[in-house]
Amino acid sequence: MEDRFSAGKKVASLGIAVNILLLIFKLTAGYSAGSQAMIADGFNSLGDVFASAVTLFGSLYAAKPKDADHVWGHGKAEYLASMIIGFSMIAMAVYTISGSVGSLIEQSTLEFSWWLVGVAAVTIAAKASLYAFCIKKNRQYKSVLIKANAQDHRNDVFVTSGTLIAIFLSVLGFHWVDGAIGIAISCWIIYSGFMIIRESARVLMDTGSDARTLEEYKDEILRIDGVDHIDSVSTKPVGAKIILIVKVSVDKDMTVIESHKIAKAIELEMMHDRAEIDDVIVHINPDLPHV
Structure with missing residues (x-):
């Protein structure tokens, strides 16, 4: 920079x-x-x-x-x-x-x-x-x-x-x-x-990335082992770069340590070779039945 x-x-x-x-x-x-x-x-x-x-x-x-x-x-x-x-x-x-x-x-x-x-x-x-x-x-x-x-x-x-x-x-x-x-x-x-x-x-005004870019991010996240499904993916611009905010669901019986490893894997994967991403925030949800 x-x-x-x-x-x-x-x-x-x-x-x-x-x-x-x-x-x-x-x-x-x-x-x-x-x-x-x-x-x-x-x-x-x-x-x-x-x-x-x-x-x-x-x-x-x-x-x-x-x-x-x-x-x-x-x-x-x-x-x-x-x-x-x-x-x-x-x-x-x-x-x-x-x-x-x-x-x-x-x-x-x-x-x-x-x-x-x-x-x-x-x-x-x-x-x-x-x-x-x-x-x-x-x-x-x-x-x-x-x-x-x-x-x-x-x-x-x-x-x-x-x-x-x-x-x-x-x-x-x-x-x-x-x-x-x-x-x-x-x-x-x-x-x-x-x-x-x-x-x-x-x-x-914090306008996020376009739909095509978000879909590309989602496809990449879904390839990571342990991710059951994606709840949401959004971005927040911080100057020339963005913060990627990810919410995913994992096995509800998974330990905190195991879910933390998945979150870290998402962070490392999404920041690898992507100059536009400044940081990745990952929120883990348990895979519960949807009402």
């Missing part, structure tokens, strides 16, 4: 540095040329700086070891941080929509500028590189924070590509496209924010 959180810190630190530079370039170019699409893109980079900072602090806190007050560790800090990122994306997008709507109402014109084209091209290249880096790290460590950053960088590639289209269309006199793309950019950011919030909320 230490490598996982170290990867999150690397992703965050790189994101902060790159996004600060892009923020300066975009807002300078956007306000100079009067491009609402570029200004919206610039404020999106401001949100990216905040998101990377939240990722950094979230990774640092989530990496803290278990203690008396957090017996399952601090892993959910990742999901709290990613939820904050989602809300910040939505707030920033709502703000930029107002400027784009105003541009359409006032029928503002956009002056073509190679400076705008250059900033957009550099942004696309930088964000594509960051996206590739984050995806590589997410495949290694399955971190919701790294995944949220990857999605954010991917969105920026599409967003800035839209800005670039608006810049070239302004040459043909389609100045309204700039405001329209600014609105589209903001709507895309809002959608992405909601998706990040939804994924984080599933863990924070």
Whole structure:
């Protein structure tokens, strides 16, 4: 887990540095040329700086070891941080929509500028590189924070590509496209924010594993000698991992020691080669007639 959180810190630190530079370039170019699409893109980079900072602090806190007050560790800090990122994306997008709507109402014109084209091209290249880096790290460590950053960088590639289209269309006199793309950019950011919030909320609200995964767990448990039948199997997320809660019935005449051995066998079997399981809690019931 230490490598996982170290990867999150690397992703965050790189994101902060790159996004600060892009923020300066975009807002300078956007306000100079009067491009609402570029200004919206610039404020999106401001949100990216905040998101990377939240990722950094979230990774640092989530990496803290278990203690008396957090017996399952601090892993959910990742999901709290990613939820904050989602809300910040939505707030920033709502703000930029107002400027784009105003541009359409006032029928503002956009002056073509190679400076705008250059900033957009550099942004696309930088964000594509960051996206590739984050995806590589997410495949290694399955971190919701790294995944949220990857999605954010991917969105920026599409967003800035839209800005670039608006810049070239302004040459043909389609100045309204700039405001329209600014609105589209903001709507895309809002959608992405909601998706990040939804994924984080599933863990924070203790949403268990899907039915297919639970069936796989049940099949594995039933292969263990001494298990008469399964009463229930459920999971509780604790950060990136889960606690597996198992209730099984055994022979009612079995000794406590024998039933304990079965419980231990279930624990060892389910934690063997399953990185997603942090702990297994087994409750033994006597196999009594069901009423």
